Amino acid sequence: MSERLLDILVSSIYKILIPCLKMTIPLTLIVFAISLVLAFLLAMVQILNIRGLKQFARIYIWIFRGTPLLVQLYIIFFGLPSLGIVMDAFPSAVIAFSLNLAAYNAETIRSAILSVPQGQIEAGYMVGLSHPQIMLHIVLPQAARVAFPTLFNSLISLTKDTSLASSITVVELFKTAQQIAAKYFEPFALYCEAAVFYLIICTLLTWLQSWLEKKLEWKQPLKKGKESYA
Amino acid sequence: MLEVRNLYKRFGENEVIKGIDFHVNKGEVVAVLGSSGAGKTTLLRCMSFLEKADQGEILFDDFRKDMRKVRGREIRGLRMKMGFVFQSYNLFRNQTALKNVMVGLTTARHMPKAQAREIASNMLEKVGLLDHADYYPDQLSGGQQQRVAIARAIAASPEVILFDEPTSALDPELTGEVLDVMKMLAREGTTMVVVTHEMGFAKEAANRIVFMEDGVIVEEQEAKAFFASPKEESTKRFLRRFTDAQAAETKPQESTI
Numbered sequence: 001m002s003e004r005l006l007d008i009l010v011s012s013i014y015k016i017l018i019p020c021l022k023m024t025i026p027l028t029l030i031v032f033a034i035s036l037v038l039a040f041l042l043a044m045v046q047i048l049n050i051r052g053l054k055q056f057a058r059i060y061i062w063i064f065r066g067t068p069l070l071v072q073l074y075i076i077f078f079g080l081p082s083l084g085i086v087m088d089a090f091p092s093a094v095i096a097f098s099l100n101l102a103a104y105n106a107e108t109i110r111s112a113i114l115s116v117p118q119g120q121i122e123a124g125y126m127v128g129l130s131h132p133q134i135m136l137h138i139v140l141p142q143a144a145r146v147a148f149p150t151l152f153n154s155l156i157s158l159t160k161d162t163s164l165a166s167s168i169t170v171v172e173l174f175k176t177a178q179q180i181a182a183k184y185f186e187p188f189a190l191y192c193e194a195a196v197f198y199l200i201i202c203t204l205l206t207w208l209q210s211w212l213e214k215k216l217e218w219k220q221p222l223k224k225g226k227e228s229y230a
Numbered sequence: 231m232l233e234v235r236n237l238y239k240r241f242g243e244n245e246v247i248k249g250i251d252f253h254v255n256k257g258e259v260v261a262v263l264g265s266s267g268a269g270k271t272t273l274l275r276c277m278s279f280l281e282k283a284d285q286g287e288i289l290f291d292d293f294r295k296d297m298r299k300v301r302g303r304e305i306r307g308l309r310m311k312m313g314f315v316f317q318s319y320n321l322f323r324n325q326t327a328l329k330n331v332m333v334g335l336t337t338a339r340h341m342p343k344a345q346a347r348e349i350a351s352n353m354l355e356k357v358g359l360l361d362h363a364d365y366y367p368d369q370l371s372g373g374q375q376q377r378v379a380i381a382r383a384i385a386a387s388p389e390v391i392l393f394d395e396p397t398s399a400l401d402p403e404l405t406g407e408v409l410d411v412m413k414m415l416a417r418e419g420t421t422m423v424v425v426t427h428e429m430g431f432a433k434e435a436a437n438r439i440v441f442m443e444d445g446v447i448v449e450e451q452e453a454k455a456f457f458a459s460p461k462e463e464s465t466k467r468f469l470r471r472f473t474d475a476q477a478a479e480t481k482p483q484e485s486t487i
Binding site for chain 1: 278280306309312313314316318320321322323325330333337338339366367368369379382383440458461
């Protein structure tokens with residue numbers, strides 16, 4: 001590797017790290033948080049069978065899962081201004097990603113709630129719990145554990161998908177790498193460097209996931225010297 | 231104390247309960263026997279409103295109402311006075327054994343935590359599982375889970391406890407520990423309705439036997455008389471099949487090699 005290329009790569013670590021910390025990661029976290037709230041609402045109106053809202057949720061999910069994320073980004077950032085709705089790139093990205101991810105996460109949450117066996121709910125009734133109490137203390141905690149790996153998976157996907165925001169002029173990790181690549185005419189090296197950044201974030205997330213999954217297990221840690229629970 | 235009159239229940243075309251009058255008195259242990267599909271479980275589930283009866287009247291202490299017209303809040307009030315032990319235990323998987331026993335006291339009945347914890351500990355001790363208080367259901371054997379479920383059912387001192395085939399899902403070597411706990415409760419004068427296939431338990435612990443077939447109660451007798459001198463032909467057939475099966479079981483096993 002030439003000394004010039006090495007210099008470019010090393011000096012761009014910092015240049016890419018800044019938008020990574022200031023844009024890619026906050027965008028990911030904000031979008032994920034909003035999508036979870038929306039997804040939970042979309043799932044609950046279906047589970048609780050709320051007339052009107054349930055149909056709305058189905059149509060919403062149908063549309064946002066059935067059209068490409070990139071197209072949704074374009075519609076919101078480039079399309080809406082022609083209807084008189086003008087937004088900066090960042091809020092446009094937040095809205096597009098959130099709406100899109102909510103559709104997927106809603107299905108994850110809905111199926112996780114439905115996976116809780118009916119017997120758990122009946123047992124809740126028979127110890128005297130009300131329906132909301134059963135939801136809060138029995139069903140949702142169990143559903144959360146079922147949904148967790150899939151939701152975390154969508155967080156990891158989202159981290160990488162935020163690179164699409166570069167296409168609507170958000171200067172995030174990938175956009176910065178693009179700019180540096182153009183400046184020095186070194187696309188191969190710079191795009192690989194960007195890839196390594198995503199790989200590092202996703203690796204850290206994967207570690208976080210296994211750690212959290214252990215924490216979420218409904219198991220008492222085995223006492224030393226004990227071989228089985230029973 | 232708890233009674234249903236003229237109970238009817240169908241699932242689609244299938245008429246499962248065809249006009250049943252059933253009652254249990256305070257301090258009494260009633261065993262409900264009968265072949266699979268006789269409607270025993272459905273009877274229990276209708277009494278606890280886990281199934282909606284098509285017709286029937288419920289009388290529980292001074293509460294008396296058409297079962298189709300009992301409202302949600304009334305159902306919850308009635309359930310507060312019942313305990314229910316499920317065939318598949320149905321312990322809350324996200325809670326430890328202790329929390330399983332506590333939740334009906336704290337969350338449903340607003341009892342202070344410390345007091346609930348003490349009661350729950352006593353209940354677990356009673357079923358011999360105090361040392362497993364911090365274990366989650368998945369870490370317990372079937373027999374242990376069912377004993378915790380019984381502790382959960384008795385924790386709020388209900389007036390009656392309904393057992394829905396409590397040992398049917400258990401390996402044969404685990405049924406004993408559960409039946410022992412149930413016998414202990416019976417000796418203590420707990421009011422119990424037990425749907426079961428365990429003739430030994432019915433013989434030993436029940437005061438009265440209700441025999442069901444094809445959605446109706448065929449015979450109802452004091453326990454000793456039921457086993458000594460069954461009246462109905464179908465009861466005799468049922469009991470004979472059981473004694474035959476038992477005889478086969480106790481025969482020395484032939485080598486399969």
